[in-house]
Amino acid sequence: MNPANSSVPHHIAIVMDGNGRWARKRFLPRLAGHRQGVESLRRCVRACAARGVRVLTVFAFSSENWSRPADEVSGLMELMAKALAREVPELSRDGVCVHFVGEKAGLSDGVRQGLAQAEAATVGNTRLTLNVCFNYGGRWDIAQAAAALAARGEPITEANLQAATALAHVPDPDLVIRTGGEMRISNFLLWQTAYSEFFFSDRLWPDFDEAALDEAIASYAARERRFGLTSEQVQGQEPREALRA
Numbered sequence: 001m002n003p004a005n006s007s008v009p010h011h012i013a014i015v016m017d018g019n020g021r022w023a024r025k026r027f028l029p030r031l032a033g034h035r036q037g038v039e040s041l042r043r044c045v046r047a048c049a050a051r052g053v054r055v056l057t058v059f060a061f062s063s064e065n066w067s068r069p070a071d072e073v074s075g076l077m078e079l080m081a082k083a084l085a086r087e088v089p090e091l092s093r094d095g096v097c098v099h100f101v102g103e104k105a106g107l108s109d110g111v112r113q114g115l116a117q118a119e120a121a122t123v124g125n126t127r128l129t130l131n132v133c134f135n136y137g138g139r140w141d142i143a144q145a146a147a148a149l150a151a152r153g154e155p156i157t158e159a160n161l162q163a164a165t166a167l168a169h170v171p172d173p174d175l176v177i178r179t180g181g182e183m184r185i186s187n188f189l190l191w192q193t194a195y196s197e198f199f200f201s202d203r204l205w206p207d208f209d210e211a212a213l214d215e216a217i218a219s220y221a222a223r224e225r226r227f228g229l230t231s232e233q234v235q236g237q238e239p240r241e242a243l244r245a
Helices: 021-027 030-051 064-069 071-095 107-120 138-152 159-163 208-223 229-235
Strands: 013-014 056-060 096-101 128-135 177-178 197-200
Touching: 021 030, 030 056, 030 071, 030 096, 030 128, 030 208, 030 229, 056 064, 064 128, 071 107, 096 107, 128 138, 177 208, 197 208
Parallel strands: 013 056, 013 177, 056 128, 096 128, 177 197
Antiparallel strands: none
C-alpha cells in the first residue's frame, strides 16, 4: 500500500462518463461512443500501470443503466462480450488481474461465462488489479454485505461489513475521478469512498487521455489527507496503517 502522503494513488476509481455525449457531438449512435470508451479504458489501464498505480476500479455499467433504451443495453452487453474476447489476452500479458464486481444474477449465461473466463485467465497477475464494476450499485453492495452477515449470524460491525463488500479484496480508493463534467457520485462505491479524494474532469470519457490522468494525479499529490486528524498530527508522524487508503 501507499502511505497517506504518497504522490501516486495506490487505488484510482473512475466514473467513466460522457460516451453518449461524445457520440452525439459527432452525430454518431450512442454505441459508437461506448466503443470509443473501451479504447480510452485500454489507454488508461496502460497509463495507470506505467505510473505505479496498483488498483484501478471503473464504473462500466450501473444497476440503474438497465432503464436505458433496450437497444443500447443489448449493444452494451454485446460490446462487453467482444471486448472480453479481444482484451483479456493482452491484459494478461501486461500483468493485469481482472475482477468483475456487481450483481451477476441478472446477466445472461453467456455474459456470466465470459466474465468468469476473463477472471480465471488473469488470476495470477500482480502488476495491476482492474476491477470492472458491471451491474453494480453502491447501495446494492452495502445491502448484499449486510445480508451476507445476517445469513451467517455475524454482527454487523464496520469491520465485518467492510470484509463483506464486493471490493474487500483491495484497499479503498485514494482518488476517485469522474469525467464528463458532472459532479456527483451516482451510487458508485458509497462505502469505499468515505475518505477518498475526488477529481472532476470536464473531458468526456473517450477524450480522457494520459495528460488528463496526470492532471488528476497531480491534483491528488498536492492535497493533504488527514483522515480526521489535524494537519499538525499528519505532518508530525510516520505513516501508519490507519492512515492508508
